Amino acid sequence: MEYNRAYFKGKTAVITGAGSGIGLALTEELLESGAAKIVMADINQDRLNEHETRLKAQYGDRVKGMCCDVTGEENVQKLIAASVEYFGGQLDLLFNNAGAGFMGVFVDTTDADWKTAFDLNFYSALYGMRAVLPIMKKQGGGQIINTISGIAFSPMAYQTRYAATKAALNGLSLTLRYEHWDDNIKISSATPGTTATAIFGDTKPPETAQTPHQSASRILNGVVNNDRLILGDDSDLEGANKCFDYAYRHEIDAYYLEVARTRRGGKLAF
Numbered sequence: 001m002e003y004n005r006a007y008f009k010g011k012t013a014v015i016t017g018a019g020s021g022i023g024l025a026l027t028e029e030l031l032e033s034g035a036a037k038i039v040m041a042d043i044n045q046d047r048l049n050e051h052e053t054r055l056k057a058q059y060g061d062r063v064k065g066m067c068c069d070v071t072g073e074e075n076v077q078k079l080i081a082a083s084v085e086y087f088g089g090q091l092d093l094l095f096n097n098a099g100a101g102f103m104g105v106f107v108d109t110t111d112a113d114w115k116t117a118f119d120l121n122f123y124s125a126l127y128g129m130r131a132v133l134p135i136m137k138k139q140g141g142g143q144i145i146n147t148i149s150g151i152a153f154s155p156m157a158y159q160t161r162y163a164a165t166k167a168a169l170n171g172l173s174l175t176l177r178y179e180h181w182d183d184n185i186k187i188s189s190a191t192p193g194t195t196a197t198a199i200f201g202d203t204k205p206p207e208t209a210q211t212p213h214q215s216a217s218r219i220l221n222g223v224v225n226n227d228r229l230i231l232g233d234d235s236d237l238e239g240a241n242k243c244f245d246y247a248y249r250h251e252i253d254a255y256y257l258e259v260a261r262t263r264r265g266g267k268l269a270f
Contacts, residue, residue, distance in 0.1 A: 001214070003221035009034035012087040014080065014132075016070050016124065017098030019047035022147070022192050022219075025212035026095055027051075029220055031059050039083040041068045042098075070098050070124035080131040090139060093223075094132050096125035097147045102161040114161060121165035126172065129187075133180065141184030145223055145230070146173045148189045154239040156270075157260030174228065186226045190219045193233025194270065208235075 008030050015030075017023040019042030027040050040055075042048050045067045052065035064086055068079045084091050099121045104113070125146045136142030152170040155163035170189045177187040194208060195215040215232050222230030231237045242248040259270070 001217045001221050003217055004224045005033035007033075007224045008093075008220070010036045011092040012037045012083075012090055013093035013095060014039045014041060014083045014091065014128075015095040015097055016041045016068070016128065017147075018042050018065075019044045019051060022195060022212045022215050023095070023097040024051060025216035026097065026219065027055070027063065029213065029216045030093075031055065031063060033220075036062065037087050038063045039079075039086060040065045041070070041079055043067065043069050070127065071119040073123075073127040073130070076124065076127035077131050080128070080135070084135060091132060091135055092142055094128055094142070094144045095147070096128045096144070098124055099147060099149075099166075100162075101159070102165070103159055104161070105158060106160045109161065117161035117165050118168075121162070122168050122172075125169055129172075129176065133185065136185045137180070137183045141186075143186040143188075143223065143226075144173075144176075145188050145190050145219065146170075148173070148191055150191045150193070150232075150236040150239050152189075152191070153243045154236075154256075156256060156263075158263045170229075177228065188222060188227055188230050190222060190230035191232045191236045193218065193231070193236050195232065 011030075013030055013035060015023050015026050015038065018027050018040035023040070023042070027038050030038055040048060040052065040063065042065070048065035048067055052063060055063045066079055066082060069075050070079075080091070100117075102117045102121070129144055132142065132144065146169055148170045149162065149166040151159060151163045152166040155167070173187055173189040180187060192215045193210060195210050195212055210233055218232050219230055229240065231240060243252060
C-alpha cells in the first residue's frame with residue numbers, strides 16, 4: 001500500500017520488537033521515508049547488532065539499536081530516556097510492537113503462563129505509554145501505535161492468552177486515545193494482518209500471508225490518517241466488521257467452531 005511518506009520526514013521513533021518481522025520492516029520503511037532518527041529496541045542483541053550494522057551502512061547515525069527486555073518497567077523507562085537523549089529531546093512516535101502468539105490448551109495453563117503473556121503483550125505497551133505520555137504532553141504532542149492482532153476481536157480456540165492480552169491492549173489503547181486527544185497525542189491500535197513472521201515458529205505461514213513490508217506499509221498509512229483502529233489486511237477488516245455483528249452470529253459460530261475442531265486435531269487453522 002502506498003502511503004504519504006512525507007508525513008514521517010524529520011520525525012523520531014522508538015520501535016519495540018524491531019529486530020525482526022514487522023518491527024524491522026517499520027524501521028526500514030520509516031528510514032526510507034526520511035525519519036530523522038529511529039531507535040530499534042529488541043531483546044535479541046545479536047539480531048540488533050546485525051541489523052543496526054546493516055542499516056547504519058546505509059543511513060548513518062539515523063538509526064540506533066538498544067537491547068531491552070520490555071517486560072520490566074524500569075527497562076522501558078531507561079529505553080525511553082536513552083532514546084530521548086539520542087533524539088536530542090523530541091520523541092514523535094512510539095510503536096509498542098513487541099509481542100508473541102502464545103498457543104495452548106486453557107486448562108493446561110498456569111498463573112505463571114498467564115503472567116508471562118500479559119507481561120509481554122500487555123504490560124510492555126502499558127509501560128511504554130506510561131513512559132512517553134508525560135514527554136509527549138510536555139512537547140505538545142506525539143503519536144503512539146500499539147500492535148494488537150485481529151484475534152482481539154476475532155478470538156480463536158487454543159489461543160486464550162493471545163486473545164485476552166491483545167483484547168486488553170486494544171481496550172487500553174482506545175480509551176487512552178480519548179483521554180489524551182486534547183493533548184494532541186494520537187493513540188491507535190494496529191493489527192498486522194496475517195503476515196509471514198517468526199510468530200508462526202516452525203509452522204509454515206498460510207499461502208495468503210503478506211510480507212512484513214506490506215503489513216508495515218498498511219500500518220503506516222493508518223498512522224498518517226490517525227485511524228482509531230488500523231487494520232493490517234483485508235481479512236482483519238472483514239473480521240472487525242463481522243465478529244460482533246448480530247446478523248453474522250451463525251456464520252461466526254460455524255467458522256470458529258471449525259477452527260477449534262481442526263486445531264484440536266493437531267492442525268493449525270485460521
